[in-house]
Amino acid sequence: MTSTNYILKAEGINKSFGAVIAANDININIQSGEKVSLIGSNGAGKTTFMNMVTGYLKPDTGSIIFENEDITQLNPRNITQKGISRSFQIPQIFEPMTAWENLLVALGTSQENHSFFKSARSKENSEYIDEILNRFSLNEFAHRQVSELPGGVRKLLDIAMALVRKPKILLLDEPTSGVGSEEKYPLMDTIAKALSGENLTVIFVEHDMDIVQNYSDRIIAFYSGSVIADGNSKEVLGDSKVKEYVTGKTQLKVN
Amino acid sequence: MKTFRHCLIFVSSILISLFSVFGSANADGHKEFKLGVVTFLSGPAAEPFGVPAWNGGKLFIDLLNAGNAPAPYDKVGFGGMKITAIPIDESGGATKQVQEFRNLVQRDKVDAVLGYVSSGDCMAIPSVADELKALTVLYDCGTPRVFEDASYKYVFRTAAHAAMDNIAIARYLMGKGYDVSSIAGINQNYAWGKDSWKDFNVSIKKLSPNSEIKNELFPKIFAGQYGTEISALMNSKAKVVHSSLWGGDLQSFILQAKPRGLFKRTQVVFSAGDHVMPGLGNKYPEGVILGARGQYGMMAPDTALNRWFYKAYMDKYGVFPAQPPYRMVQGLMGLKMAIEKAMDNNGGKRPNKDQIATAFTGLEWEAPGGLVQMKLGNGHQAIQPHAIGKTVKDKDGNITITDIVRYSANCVNPPNGIKAVDWIEAGFPGSDCK
Amino acid sequence: MFDEILTIFLDGAIYASWLFIVALGLTFVFGVLKILNIAHGGIYALGAYSTATLVPIFYSLGMPEELVVLAMLFSALAVAIVITPIMERVILRRFYGQDEVLIVLVTYAIYLVLEDVQKIIWGMKSFYVSEPREILGAVEMGSLYYVGYDLALIGLAIFCGLALWLSLNKTKSGKIVLAVIHNPEISGCMGVNINKVYLAAFFVGAFFAALAGSFTAPLISVQVGISVAVVIESFAVVIIGGLGSIPGAVIGALIIGMARAACVHKLPEAEIFIMYLCMAGMLIFRPKGLFQGAQARKI
Amino acid sequence: MTHKFYNNLIVQSIFLMSVLIIVGLFIPNWLVFVITKAIAYGLVALGIVTLMRGGLVSFGQGFVFAIGGYTAGLLGTQAGLTDAVLLLFISFLFTGFVGLIFGPLLARYRDIFFAMLSLAFSMVLYGVLIKIDAIGGSDGFVLPESTYFGILPSSDYADYALYVVSIILTGIVSVLLRYYYNSTPGLIALAVRENELRVEYLGASAFRVTVLNFTIAAGLGGMGGALNGIALGHIDPEFSYWTTSGEFVFISILAGYLSVPAVFLAALLLELVRSFSGRYFPDTWQLILGVFLILSIIYIPTGIGSFFKKFMDKLNKKKNE
Numbered sequence A: 001m002t003s004t005n006y007i008l009k010a011e012g013i014n015k016s017f018g019a020v021i022a023a024n025d026i027n028i029n030i031q032s033g034e035k036v037s038l039i040g041s042n043g044a045g046k047t048t049f050m051n052m053v054t055g056y057l058k059p060d061t062g063s064i065i066f067e068n069e070d071i072t073q074l075n076p077r078n079i080t081q082k083g084i085s086r087s088f089q090i091p092q093i094f095e096p097m098t099a100w101e102n103l104l105v106a107l108g109t110s111q112e113n114h115s116f117f118k119s120a121r122s123k124e125n126s127e128y129i130d131e132i133l134n135r136f137s138l139n140e141f142a143h144r145q146v147s148e149l150p151g152g153v154r155k156l157l158d159i160a161m162a163l164v165r166k167p168k169i170l171l172l173d174e175p176t177s178g179v180g181s182e183e184k185y186p187l188m189d190t191i192a193k194a195l196s197g198e199n200l201t202v203i204f205v206e207h208d209m210d211i212v213q214n215y216s217d218r219i220i221a222f223y224s225g226s227v228i229a230d231g232n233s234k235e236v237l238g239d240s241k242v243k244e245y246v247t248g249k250t251q252l253k254v255n
Numbered sequence B: 001m002k003t004f005r006h007c008l009i010f011v012s013s014i015l016i017s018l019f020s021v022f023g024s025a026n027a028d029g030h031k032e033f034k035l036g037v038v039t040f041l042s043g044p045a046a047e048p049f050g051v052p053a054w055n056g057g058k059l060f061i062d063l064l065n066a067g068n069a070p071a072p073y074d075k076v077g078f079g080g081m082k083i084t085a086i087p088i089d090e091s092g093g094a095t096k097q098v099q100e101f102r103n104l105v106q107r108d109k110v111d112a113v114l115g116y117v118s119s120g121d122c123m124a125i126p127s128v129a130d131e132l133k134a135l136t137v138l139y140d141c142g143t144p145r146v147f148e149d150a151s152y153k154y155v156f157r158t159a160a161h162a163a164m165d166n167i168a169i170a171r172y173l174m175g176k177g178y179d180v181s182s183i184a185g186i187n188q189n190y191a192w193g194k195d196s197w198k199d200f201n202v203s204i205k206k207l208s209p210n211s212e213i214k215n216e217l218f219p220k221i222f223a224g225q226y227g228t229e230i231s232a233l234m235n236s237k238a239k240v241v242h243s244s245l246w247g248g249d250l251q252s253f254i255l256q257a258k259p260r261g262l263f264k265r266t267q268v269v270f271s272a273g274d275h276v277m278p279g280l281g282n283k284y285p286e287g288v289i290l291g292a293r294g295q296y297g298m299m300a301p302d303t304a305l306n307r308w309f310y311k312a313y314m315d316k317y318g319v320f321p322a323q324p325p326y327r328m329v330q331g332l333m334g335l336k337m338a339i340e341k342a343m344d345n346n347g348g349k350r351p352n353k354d355q356i357a358t359a360f361t362g363l364e365w366e367a368p369g370g371l372v373q374m375k376l377g378n379g380h381q382a383i384q385p386h387a388i389g390k391t392v393k394d395k396d397g398n399i400t401i402t403d404i405v406r407y408s409a410n411c412v413n414p415p416n417g418i419k420a421v422d423w424i425e426a427g428f429p430g431s432d433c434k
Numbered sequence C: 001m002f003d004e005i006l007t008i009f010l011d012g013a014i015y016a017s018w019l020f021i022v023a024l025g026l027t028f029v030f031g032v033l034k035i036l037n038i039a040h041g042g043i044y045a046l047g048a049y050s051t052a053t054l055v056p057i058f059y060s061l062g063m064p065e066e067l068v069v070l071a072m073l074f075s076a077l078a079v080a081i082v083i084t085p086i087m088e089r090v091i092l093r094r095f096y097g098q099d100e101v102l103i104v105l106v107t108y109a110i111y112l113v114l115e116d117v118q119k120i121i122w123g124m125k126s127f128y129v130s131e132p133r134e135i136l137g138a139v140e141m142g143s144l145y146y147v148g149y150d151l152a153l154i155g156l157a158i159f160c161g162l163a164l165w166l167s168l169n170k171t172k173s174g175k176i177v178l179a180v181i182h183n184p185e186i187s188g189c190m191g192v193n194i195n196k197v198y199l200a201a202f203f204v205g206a207f208f209a210a211l212a213g214s215f216t217a218p219l220i221s222v223q224v225g226i227s228v229a230v231v232i233e234s235f236a237v238v239i240i241g242g243l244g245s246i247p248g249a250v251i252g253a254l255i256i257g258m259a260r261a262a263c264v265h266k267l268p269e270a271e272i273f274i275m276y277l278c279m280a281g282m283l284i285f286r287p288k289g290l291f292q293g294a295q296a297r298k299i
Numbered sequence D: 001m002t003h004k005f006y007n008n009l010i011v012q013s014i015f016l017m018s019v020l021i022i023v024g025l026f027i028p029n030w031l032v033f034v035i036t037k038a039i040a041y042g043l044v045a046l047g048i049v050t051l052m053r054g055g056l057v058s059f060g061q062g063f064v065f066a067i068g069g070y071t072a073g074l075l076g077t078q079a080g081l082t083d084a085v086l087l088l089f090i091s092f093l094f095t096g097f098v099g100l101i102f103g104p105l106l107a108r109y110r111d112i113f114f115a116m117l118s119l120a121f122s123m124v125l126y127g128v129l130i131k132i133d134a135i136g137g138s139d140g141f142v143l144p145e146s147t148y149f150g151i152l153p154s155s156d157y158a159d160y161a162l163y164v165v166s167i168i169l170t171g172i173v174s175v176l177l178r179y180y181y182n183s184t185p186g187l188i189a190l191a192v193r194e195n196e197l198r199v200e201y202l203g204a205s206a207f208r209v210t211v212l213n214f215t216i217a218a219g220l221g222g223m224g225g226a227l228n229g230i231a232l233g234h235i236d237p238e239f240s241y242w243t244t245s246g247e248f249v250f251i252s253i254l255a256g257y258l259s260v261p262a263v264f265l266a267a268l269l270l271e272l273v274r275s276f277s278g279r280y281f282p283d284t285w286q287l288i289l290g291v292f293l294i295l296s297i298i299y300i301p302t303g304i305g306s307f308f309k310k311f312m313d314k315l316n317k318k319k320n321e
Helices: A046-053 A076-082 A099-110 A123-135 A151-163 A181-195 A209-215 A233-238 A240-247 B002-025 B046-065 B094-107 B119-131 B162-175 B191-207 B227-236 B247-260 B274-283 B304-317 B323-345 B353-360 B420-425 C002-033 C040-060 C065-095 C100-122 C148-170 C172-182 C184-189 C194-219 C227-241 C246-266 C268-285 D002-026 D029-053 D062-078 D084-106 D111-131 D155-182 D184-194 D196-201 D206-232 D242-255 D260-280 D285-299 D304-320
Strands: A006-017 A020-031 A035-039 A061-066 A084-086 A169-173 A201-205 A218-223 A226-231 B032-039 B082-089 B112-115 B136-138 B155-157 B182-186 B212-217 B240-243 B267-270 B289-291 B364-367 B370-376 B381-383 B386-393 B399-407 C138-141 C144-147
Touching: A006 A046, A020 A046, A020 A061, A020 A201, A020 A226, A035 A046, A035 A209, A046 A169, A046 A201, A076 A084, A076 D196, A084 A151, A099 A123, A099 A151, A099 D184, A123 A151, A151 A169, A151 A181, A181 A209, A209 A233, A218 A233, A218 A240, A226 A233, A226 A240, A233 A240, B032 B046, B032 B094, B032 B323, B046 B082, B046 B247, B046 B274, B046 B304, B046 B323, B082 B094, B082 D260, B094 B112, B094 B119, B094 D029, B094 D206, B094 D260, B112 B323, B119 B136, B119 B155, B119 B191, B136 B323, B155 B381, B162 B191, B162 B240, B162 B267, B162 B289, B162 B386, B162 B399, B162 B420, B182 B191, B182 B227, B191 B212, B191 B240, B191 B420, B212 B227, B212 C268, B227 B247, B227 C002, B227 C144, B227 C246, B247 B274, B247 C144, B247 C194, B274 B323, B274 B399, B304 B323, B323 B353, B323 B364, B323 B370, C002 C040, C002 C138, C002 C144, C002 C148, C002 C172, C002 C194, C002 C227, C002 C246, C040 C065, C040 C100, C040 C194, C040 C227, C065 C100, C065 C194, C065 D285, C100 C227, C100 D111, C100 D242, C100 D285, C138 C148, C144 C148, C148 C172, C148 C194, C148 C246, C172 C184, C172 C194, C184 C194, C227 C246, C227 C268, C227 D111, C227 D242, C246 C268, C268 D111, D002 D155, D029 D062, D029 D155, D029 D184, D029 D206, D029 D242, D029 D260, D062 D084, D062 D111, D062 D206, D062 D242, D084 D111, D084 D155, D084 D206, D111 D242, D155 D184, D155 D206, D155 D260, D184 D196, D184 D206, D196 D206, D242 D260, D242 D285, D242 D304, D260 D285, D260 D304
Parallel strands: A035 A201, A035 A218, A084 A169, A169 A201, B032 B082, B032 B112, B112 B136, B136 B155, B182 B212, B182 B240, B240 B267, B267 B289
Antiparallel strands: A006 A020, A006 A061, A218 A226, B289 B386, B364 B370, B370 B381, B386 B399, C138 C144
């Protein structure tokens, strides 16, 4: 297998914060178009991994390769520009603005050669944003200030903003956290629907094993900074170590 | 919405109060002479200069309006017109003063402006004054450059510039046989301080070519702390230390230097040293040679006019007048004489500012500090006689001034048309010391 | 030669001590409340005025001369007691949690008000209280005389700095303050009464400002306008040392004090400029001051 | 829709400018002068407002204010250039360039640190200016009278000529800034104010936005300084003193960052309060100014501009209905 098959490669990543080891020799290869979920208890190293991929943290050793290019030392902005976008566990949206304006900012950041004399609210921009709102079923919230919106909608908006730039890889940090259990599936359905039709690689961190099984075709399990299992859902969720350290014995309901 | 109403009320009440005040101020009496008076009412120069000067000015204006001043100043107000004074604070820098000046002229429509202690302000105001054709009397500031570097039609300075102070001190040191083989100076870092030091050290070198400059210190104005400078001055072992410090700076310098023995070890000279005497009282050191920027206060001449003014001031404020009130009154007297002369030329009618300016040019008048003559700057810059003395403790233990030497105006002022520095460099040609 | 170095060192140390006392309250208040208090200079002036008022009363009561320092301490305390509730409780408290720069502007407004309050209370007169400066007499150092009082300022600076540092690091309430400095929200959750800590910290800051004024009063003629230069000098000290750092204020004061003394003796032309030069150098090479962590960006 | 908006904006501005220019003929000279000065201060404050939209407040705009003033002054005295329009334009470009150099140095800092460092820079400049005797040291120097396209107006009309120039200039600047605020980069600046991290994660540079805003603010500050210098006919290092910078911050806080005209209104308000309290309460004008500052910060924390915006929004809503 040549490396060209992989869109993202993490090679021998180590990272520690003082005495805490957050990443211990992590090697992960991800193919284009894969839907990968990262599981593990809190502090297992999932978010650290995500932060290293997006350049917020730098690994102590090892390297991260995106489309054959070493992006280990790049900053979040450059990495975003290369085609890796992310959403956040706590939505990072611009509170006093409307949903529409939030997307307008996201769109603006994805464009080059800005004109200072052209209104950001141009016709092209409006149409594109309306389309995205449509995809995420956010139309009814478009002109409301986001600080007033319910949690699920905020989550969707956060993800929609990451997607505006048409990334190649989308990282979702706990897309359903902070959302009521009955809303989780509709939310994930909306996300899945919005992402469908694009050859997008999605990596997401998730705690709900039902969602993990239903929405990903590959699972990577973390424990204490190490990858303890990596494969399809049956393999990983059946793994004894995963049972012991991640999912717990009783919680698991295998379809 | 509530805050909106708050804001509306707030903003509109401010605007209304401002404009109502402004409206009432616009009433213009016909037999009235509006005089803008600009002097320090806040900041470090207020206590030593601005306030006593304005105290003297207020007193004199009240006496004039009541017709209670002695001849030749016995006419009511200025030629019968009652004087309405508008005092303005001089603090805030030259730029702010230019604006205040414009406000006085354009908004308050004053007939003349009398003011300015700071040399920086005196450099900035005249060009605006001429531009606005506003009659302006600079009553105090020191820098010689005002009429040396330019000429103005409506601007007059009714007191001698600082060159006189420093030339006279140099002459005094030589005349009394002090050792000037080495000198040092501590002067503020702006026009006044720099010009004063230059005039002094060049004068000394002209009079005693072997004299050596040991140390030239230029602390920033209002520095307040002089410990290091005092060490440096004492280390330099200069025979004479010159300073043109004034106001709070001079007071602080004296307070800090006295216990360290500077005044005992070295002959200190203050070119403008008298105005802090009322405040410092017996904390003032002995043996200091000082000028008062003219024959003022304790060094004033014994004339009827001076006795009258000295007493009036003393009665009103309980403290003797030092240079600031003298200088403001001198300016007011000059303005009064000019206006009344112009009035006579105008057939007794109220003169316009061009007529006043013409009358002011080259004017001479007798002030409490002696004869003032508008001789320099083509009749726009005054010269006056000067006096230098030395502090001593009298038998009651009070500090007073002794060994006073008087200099005629022509002895310590350059003739018309020659810059003070050039005149000193040339060795005082044409000077007439009695 | 040795004489000159000794002189520069002594002059520099005296000036640095003065700067340190002036800047100490400023940097401490910034550290705890994150307020750069421009009105600090105004409180300094009030301290000077209140000493100039109280010390003559103290003498007129026939109290022993040596205890005049108590009168000076008391006058600083009085200023802090009066000013703290007005400034912190009535005005500044409304603005906590708002933009820090807004609060700077508020303190600037308070500074303007204090300028005229001095005038309203004490008028335009100058006050002199040089008597306390005479107690310790003069000391011969090298070829020069130094006033004992000036040298005692060095001791006072060391005492103030150590007292504040020790009470922060070695006492329980000090540690609470440190916790608040570190993270006010979490400390609040842990049961610390943040409002009380802020009030106390502001009080301490105001006290040091007034104390600086009290101990400067015997050196100068106390009059309107003494505060404006102090604002910028103390500001320079904390910029060089790092905002909010006590050791930083020590170093900042020493750098400016020594550099200025050296200039006055060896290169007087540069004196007026040296403070700004130190500040500029620090800005270019270490823009957050000597004792500040490098992080400033959110990212 | 957007075209209509801009056309409206331009038409509105031209109308407003014409009204002000005509009104200038009928109001007293001193008010003409006060408005010109308010415009000078307003321009600087507009720079701070531009920075505020990106989440920063500079407490050291005296830095560029002085550079602008001295640029115009030195060109006038040393190079004999007296054309007011040209001087204002050159000062704008030059200080903008200075801003571009200092911007990256300052753009790494946020909040109070940004404010304090900018203040420190202005004080360093103050130190430099009082030291250089060749340009007047602490006394500053007098500027030659300004000409307008080769014409030296008589002293009765000099103030009015400068007033007209500054009104036109302000009109142009305000329209351009409104364009910028509404453009994509302008929108991103607002986003930086809210959440810099997210802006970076969206692929835009908060640093670059800040440098851009700082450069614009510097240019505006320089132009304001030049205008102030030309209007007064004198400049001195006080331009760079911290108290001057404090006034600019006050104007921008009083105005808020939502409306451009509000900035000039706030500047005029401050100018009037200051000059009237100085005139009628020469002993206590600082007290009045200070109380005015505190009260307006307490009662109008979002600035006059928020009322403007509310009013405009209401107006637009009515139009649409």
